Amino acid sequence: MTEFPYDRHSKASIITYAKKLIHQTLRFKCKEILESNKIKNKGNFGQILEKYYFLYEPNSNSEADFKEVELELKTSPIKRLKKLQYVSKERLVLNIINFMEVAEQTFDNSSFWKKNKNLLLIFYLHTLEKNFLDYTIEIVDEWYFPEIDLEIIKNDWEIITSKIKNGKAHELSEGDTLYLGACTKGSKGGNLREQPFSQIKAKQRAYSLKQGYVNHIIASLSNKNPIYGKIISSLEVAKSSSLEEIVVSKFKSYYGKTILEILEVLDMQINQSAKNFYANLSKAILGIELNADIEEFSKADIVVKTVRLKENDLPAEDISLPIFKYKEIVLQEWEESDMKNILEHKFLFVFFKFENEQLVLKKVKFWNMPYEDINEVQKVWEQTKEVILSGEIVKGFKVDKNGKKTRVTNFPSKKFSPVSHVRPHAVNADDVIELPIKDKMTQAEKYTKHCFWLNNSYVKQIYLQD
């Protein structure tokens, strides 16, 4: 029988032992690693810690790691930022969703809740140039979900479960939910599982906490709470309506009003020419201080997009997404790509429409991209990658009447797909970044920054739905 250097029946003892890791590294704390010398140089921080520090074998039990006290150990990488000190490097991945069993569970007896109701979190500083054995452990503490968060998480769990019950496990997306996501897990999406109410195989997925939610955990464990404004004011509110319902109802009273009328009702002065005017207007409508972050939105990694529709309901402009780096995108696979990650976010669209040359608030809408459209964007993404790798970005040139030359490219245009296209997004044509291979026609080693855009015709459809 193994002797543990801590008492497995005492949570306090486990946590005290765990906290000895603060400011230490695996290499220093797990002496046996050096002696056994068998550790592969592969990023398996959690398993090493379990085996050589907590002295139990890594497992995939449905019970929590310290089952005697229902405490689950989780390790996760963080990054250092200038302002916010620490942020999570990624989502926090929890247990795998058992598609075959979850339909028969309730939240309270679910495998998710049994395993994760109380977490022992160990955050280490991910440093590119270091071997993972030398990463410094920065934060060690236990975590309980606050009651209000738990209401949202329960709702998230129900959304995931009902999708599985509807035979749509293959259509799950992190964007379906707010704090608790269903993220893919396994090599390059090749890990397919059967589901109970459909013959279609679904990607293996795990419960996960959104990156924004983990940021919040990190901030509260290190007593560095950023200034937050809450939409959900109390547990009663959280129990009686969803976040989405509350937000929509707050905006609803301003539907049909022009921006000036809204400002008048709000009785607020907001600088209309400021870049963040629409963000501030939304905060004001939601009753959030302008200098605060919206707590629920940042925890749920919600992307807010303001859209101005023309009189014919077509958005005046396409919607830009973050620029991509040519050298990086060609190294990515779709399943792990930045683009797919963005599209698996929850969006909040705030729709204004030009009526008599005034912008009128028409509606707000929470949205995440449906499964089939994400697959459609994959084609655009793959095509983009192919064009970059072929070295044939520039197809030719056009000269306008002033003699000005513009380039014509092979990047997927609006004709290529009804959902998304690729276009420049730069200060000017000289605002360039490196290509992985030279462009054949121009011999350029760098090219104007580009990004993916959501087609305005596609966004119009989102506006017109329900």
Place this chain on the structure above:
DNA sequence: GCATGATCATGC
């Protein structure tokens, strides 16, 4: 009237 390449403005 729209598609596409290009650019501007602001804030951190």
Place this chain on the structure above:
DNA sequence: GCATGATCATGC
């Protein structure tokens, strides 16, 4: 310096 929301210019 850079990301990002916003907008423009031209030709079909």
